[in-house]
Amino acid sequence: MQENKVLIPWFNDSSIVNSLPNDLWAQIMLGVVILAILFILAGWLTSVVLVRVARRTLSAMGRSNWADALVQRRVFRSVSYAAPLFVVVANIALLPLEERYISVLTRFLFSIGTVFLFLAINGALGAWQDIYAFSAKAQTRSIKGYIELTKIVSWALCLILIVSVLFDKSPLLMLSGLGALSAVLLLVFKDTLLSLVASTQMTSNDMLRIGDWIEMPQAGADGFVIDMALHTVKVQNWDKTVTTVPTYKLFSESYRNWRYMFESGGRRIKRTLRIDASTVRFLSEVEITALRRFALLDDYLDGKQAELEATNTALGDLAEHAFNRRRLTNLGTFRAYALAYLKRQPELHQDMLMIVRMMEPQSQGIPIEVYCFANNTAWVEYERIQGNIFDHLLAILPELSLRLYQAPAGSDFSGFGEKPLHHR
Secondary structure, eight states: OGGGGTTGGGOOOHHHHHTSOOSHHHHHHHHHHHHHHHHHHHHHIIIIIIHHHHHHHHHHTTOHHHHHHHHHTTHHHHHHHHHHHHHHHHTGGGSOOOHHHHHHHHHHHHHHHHHHHHHHHHHHHHHHHHHHHTSGGGGTOOOHHHHHHHHHHHHHHHHHHHHHHHTTOOHHHHHHHHHHTHHHHHHHTHHHHHHHHHHHHHHHTTOOOTTOEEEEGGGTEEEEEEEEOSSEEEEEETTSOEEEEEHHHHHHSOOEEOHHHHHHTOEEEEEEEEEOGGGOOBOOHHHHHHHTTSGGGHHHHHHHHHHHHHHHHHHGGGGGSTTTSOOOBHHHHHHHHHHHHHHTOTTBOTTSOOEEEEOOOBTTBEEEEEEEEESOOSHHHHHHHHHHHHHHHHHHGGGGTOOBOOOOOHHHHTTTTOOOOOOO
């Protein structure tokens, strides 16, 4: 039978040709053995020789981290599976079978080899992402979204190629058929397309980086960005929980990014002291003289008294009445003291806005707002600086006969209903 001589063209030596068996089953077994040898040899060459050569080459180039990343992502293992399959496909004609069986077997093995090949490609992309994550650029621009998009495209091409091979159709015909399904594809990949646009815009406009502290109350996110992927951004909150936010939401909705505060080197302190309105009054001359013992008030008192004397002198006889004269108040003096105290603090930014202002009086007292910037943006140090400032300001209030407003507690009313004790 003519089909029994399929192995003959593969051998050139006439002695080998004459020794080939004539039985079909024996030729099939011989072909299987030869293909198995080729499979094992190709697998050994790729899994052992290729890995050693690649690792030594990368190490000689100073890229040993690439070799480790490729091994961790199983790139070499996937190649060692794909290469033997393609070798078998190239020599599948060694099996003396009918053309239709050879065609089916070729397509099946080629499809499996293609899957392993694309696994190697995606593993190489993952290794690139791992290497890039340790670089300085990764802190400003993340490529994880683009890597994931490339993986999606590669798997789509892999699927199209496998389907075209299995059904013996042209890949171009498969691609043209996808045009009719464009509406369905747009609906299926809606989130992917939105995330791609959002990721591109955020990267190009430098809106978000890994390590940024963001606040997004509507998503329950308040913490540092630890991962930026194509579809999601992971935020580690202060309580160590992780909030996953869709990427397109960070582009379409508002959130607060504290990165620029850290870059400026100053963190804002904005806190209000509520003063009991009943304690606000004019200062007497004796009290003003006593306040001169405060070094921070010397310049203020000298300048203010000179200003007041000039104004009162201009009043003439009207200045004889106290209610007509301008006088110092304990609240205004406290504001001046607080501002002078802030300007003497080395842990505050002196070149940034610094103000102590009185706001509109309310039923809870008179708000005195302290507004300045600490020169240390770390949370713990910032709280320490802020605490030291307000500890001092609260302690200095009684020196100026001022008192904080405090709503009455239950203990303040507990003695109202008690009967007085009568002593005999």
